[in-house]
Amino acid sequence: MSFAAGDQPGHGRTSGRRTDGTVMNASNDPQRMAATTTPRARRARSGRPEPRRPEPRRPEPTSRAVRFAVAALVACATAGAVPSAASKVTDADLAGHPALAGQADPAAQLTDEQLRSLGFVRVRRGRFTIGSSSREPGRAESERQVQVTLSRDFWLQATEVTQAQFQDLMGRNPSFHTSCGGSCPVEEVSWLDAVAYTNALSARHGLPPCYDEAGVVIGGDTAYDCVGFRLPTEAEWEYAARAGSTGMRYGELDRIAWYRDNSRRNSREAGSLEPNAWGLHDMLGNVWEWTSDVFGEYPERRVTDPTGPSEGEVRVVRGGSWISYAEDVRVAIRGFAPPEFKDFFTGFRVARTVQR
8 A cells, every 4th residue: 555645644634546446535534545345435425515524633742652651651650740842761661661671570360250241342353254255245356255263352441442442541632522422432643652552551550551652562572472351353353343243243333333313523422322242332333443453455365363454554444433324334344544544523432361
């Protein structure tokens, strides 16, 4: 995937062209990077106007954003203070907080009860078919079906990370929809912001970080090997969203998802609609969710514990958002954006591998 000259990744408008010539675009929503043959894209070409949106804020340089977000753990986790741009992590800081130095307290252990009290649901390992049927409305070529086996149980947050949770841990609330309240999902967060949050959450609980400052997995060979908190892989996300279902959604749309027709063009309180069969809320709609994976084509044959390509320019987002059309709020739909991209329809939820 390469971006055309003049594109502005992370500034609210991202576009590109795949090798097969399919134009990808995300001027308002990551699903705009889906093939332009979708029903919504056809409406756009017909002249149907899109809602006006405020000028997106220019994102902070992400290398600094990640560095200072992780470095701020002491202040954010205890006093809620935010360090200045000149703040640095000292040797004393690292000595006092071994997880930041990649040396977690070996005695630190979160029990199942503690994880549930933090809002996590245990998802049992299993096998499922990722992707969509060729007959599914709105299907894109990248949704080719393939059998996936997940060999490890994992914990997944029952709701998207809220503004209050992000404020509590990171000492700031980057969201555009602050009037929605602290119980609404945090947005205006890049993929790098999301992995910084998971590292900070690990550090708060004495666990080693899964990622380095650039978002490279350092907690093991793959994200599945991390002891600390992380983003779910794309396969974990779809497996958990389906919760044993096989259709385009896991329930009646208006009962499970905030989308264009029922959201009043705003994000809504996390967990306020019905969960899926495994107790997970808002897997569809409300905000798109970052996953750990680089975007790529699915493998042609069955696979165990997939993690996507090892390198790439864009990361996968899933689930649709409050601004999505109904046909784009499907379990199999895939979006993608550069790791620096942030906007008021994109958030995330946290995962953690169950330790053997």
